[in-house]
Amino acid sequence: MKVTLISPEFPFSGRVPMVPPILEYLGALTLREDPEVELQLVDANQTRFTPEDVRGELVGLSVWTATAPWVYRFADACRARGLRVVLGGIHASALPDEAALHADAVVVGEAESAWGEVLRDAASGRLRARYDGVRLPLAGLPTPIDAKLRGQYHFRAFFTMRGCPYRCSFCTVRRFFGDDVRYRPVDEVAAEVEARAGSVWFNGDDNIWGADPDRAVALFDAIAAGRRRSWYGFGDLRSVQGPEGERVLKAARRSGLYSVWAGWETDSAATLAGFRAEGKQGKDRVEAVKRIQGEGIEVVLFTMLGAREDGLDAFQRTLELADRLRVGIHPVLATPLPGTELYEAYRPYLVPGLGWEAFTGVRAVFEHPDPAANPERREREYHELVRELFRASRIVDRLRAIPRAGFPRTHLLSLMAAIPMKVALGKARAEWQATHAAAAAEPPPPRA
Ligand code: B12
Numbered sequence: 258m259k260v261t262l263i264s265p266e267f268p269f270s271g272r273v274p275m276v277p278p279i280l281e282y283l284g285a286l287t288l289r290e291d292p293e294v295e296l297q298l299v300d301a302n303q304t305r306f307t308p309e310d311v312r313g314e315l316v317g318l319s320v321w322t323a324t325a326p327w328v329y330r331f332a333d334a335c336r337a338r339g340l341r342v343v344l345g346g347i348h349a350s351a352l353p354d355e356a357a358l359h360a361d362a363v364v365v366g367e368a369e370s371a372w373g374e375v376l377r378d379a380a381s382g383r384l385r386a387r388y389d390g391v392r393l394p395l396a397g398l399p400t401p402i403d404a405k406l407r408g409q410y411h412f413r414a415f416f417t418m419r420g421c422p423y424r425c426s427f428c429t430v431r432r433f434f435g436d437d438v439r440y441r442p443v444d445e446v447a448a449e450v451e452a453r454a455g456s457v458w459f460n461g462d463d464n465i466w467g468a469d470p471d472r473a474v475a476l477f478d479a480i481a482a483g484r485r486r487s488w489y490g491f492g493d494l495r496s497v498q499g500p501e502g503e504r505v506l507k508a509a510r511r512s513g514l515y516s517v518w519a520g521w522e523t524d525s526a527a528t529l530a531g532f533r534a535e536g537k538q539g540k541d542r543v544e545a546v547k548r549i550q551g552e553g554i555e556v557v558l559f560t561m562l563g564a565r566e567d568g569l570d571a572f573q574r575t576l577e578l579a580d581r582l583r584v585g586i587h588p589v590l591a592t593p594l595p596g597t598e599l600y601e602a603y604r605p606y607l608v609p610g611l612g613w614e615a616f617t618g619v620r621a622v623f624e625h626p627d628p629a630a631n632p633e634r635r636e637r638e639y640h641e642l643v644r645e646l647f648r649a650s651r652i653v654d655r656l657r658a659i660p661r662a663g664f665p666r667t668h669l670l671s672l673m674a675a676i677p678m679k680v681a682l683g684k685a686r687a688e689w690q691a692t693h694a695a696a697a698a699e700p701p702p703p704r705a
């Protein structure tokens with residue numbers, strides 16, 4: 258059987274410099290289930306790809322919320338050609354009935370327990386409308402294949418666990434993977450990283466430190482024992498506080514960690530508590546940022562802006578935060594994604610008529626109690642903030658703040674990550690300006 262797996266086009270991003278992990282992993286899972294399958298793997302962010310280019314009889318697409326409209330159009334066109342389409346991933350799992358309107362089968366949840374059955378049923382012409390994956394232990398996962406995709410890639414990804422002990426109300430992954438953390442065996446992760454090509458890695462765990470310091474140190478030591486790698490990933494700020502944190506951080510550094518992306522979210526204690534995102538911050542998160550930086554590791558903070566609980570002044574404070582801590586900031590406009598508690602809370606206020614392609618994090622998708630903070634104003638504030646944050650002088654200042662311990666690797670790799678983000682967010686800004694000509698022509702909001 259011929260199977261085409263597609264990582265769909267994301268609305269504004271342009272070329273994402275990372276090989277889509279789902280292609281390498283689901284490809285491996287496919288070949289483990291049926292080594293005879295002929296695979297076609299497609300990253301639609303790097304290549305222009307149309308339904309006519311599909312070679313498979315079975316087409317699998319991975320759906321995130323913002324990519325859902327692209328996927329549904331693509332799936333409809335494939336089905337019109339007589340191909341069978343399977344949809345899976347985080348959005349298809351949150352809204353399976355919606356996905357089912359565009360698919361022959363929907364896989365809800367994790368693929369490991371369901372994909373073999375899907376392939377067998379497709380081969381025998383007995384595909385069911387829905388397959389429910391269960392959460393299995395993570396030992397013995399297949400090693401992602403080297404997809405050998407053509408494209409401008411700088412990063413590849415590895416994963417060592419699923420699930421998260423925290424409870425943030427805006428989070429999709431926690432519901433998807435569960436509240437308990439499941440770990441892959443350390444030796445399997447280390448062997449996988451060692452066996453695969455590439456020297457710069459993204460650790461796609463929701464929290465690179467995990468919930469067990471001994472396991473974290475064992476993992477980092479095992480990676481450090483192999484060839485020299487550089488890697489970055491998402492980590493909370495709480496885990497690096499206290500003596501255990503120092504031990505974990507030093508081991509991570511030895512294994513090649515050069516950048517930590519942490520969810521700062523907001524500086525308003527009330528909003529943080531409302532989002533139940535205070536648990537992951539610990540007692541002194543500024544100290545945690547400094548401790549990470551002190552090891553020669555870059556810090557990038559995710560901040561969430563424009564929430565109904567926040568005022569417009571939060572945009573300016575975010576800029577001040579970047580300058581004060583000399584950190585990178587990845588700002589997103591608060592986005593209630595389906596399947597989250599935030600979605601249920603904000604549902605009555607969603608701007609009518611917006612499709613899922615607006616749920617990117619750069620659009621204001623709900624009304625605010627303060628009429629001055631209407632969606633257009635929040636988007637304008639957002640784009641102004643991004644422009645300030647990604648000024649060349651700020652990027653250089655931030656790189657200069659990284660201690661010599663990180664030179665030159667951390668500096669160079671941080672720059673490599675900042676440039677595509679600047680380009681992608683610049684593209685989002687240009688698209689916004691094109692559709693909001695009047696607002697874009699007004700003088701920028703005053704900055705202190
Ligand atoms: C890797 C990653 C990225 C990479 C993408 C690289 C790439 N080229 O694909 C980068 C860092 C660029 C990125 C960026 C963003 N990301 Co991201 N990212 C992830 C992350 C950490 C891992 C996803 C992944 O690849 N996992 C590995 C694969 C193998 O597993 P999986 O996707 O979980 O799939 C499993 C099942 O879902 C299922 N499955 C999935 N697809 C399919 C398809 C079929 C056919 C089948 C049968 C099964 C199946 O099988 C798999 C195994 O069980 C997730 C968080 C997470 N833990 O999931 C967020 C996540 C996917 N990202 C998210 C978001 C919002 C973004 C951004 C929009 C953030 C922003 N505002 O800037 C940007 C978008 C930029 C862009 N242009 O894509 C959200 C999506 C939420 C949603 N509901 O849509 C997530 C879930 C994070 C979150 N906290 O909510 N991201």
Ligand code: SF4
Nearest residue numbers: 421423424425428463
């Ligand atoms: S810490 Fe991250 S993964 Fe965990 S619940 Fe919060 S946002 Fe989700």
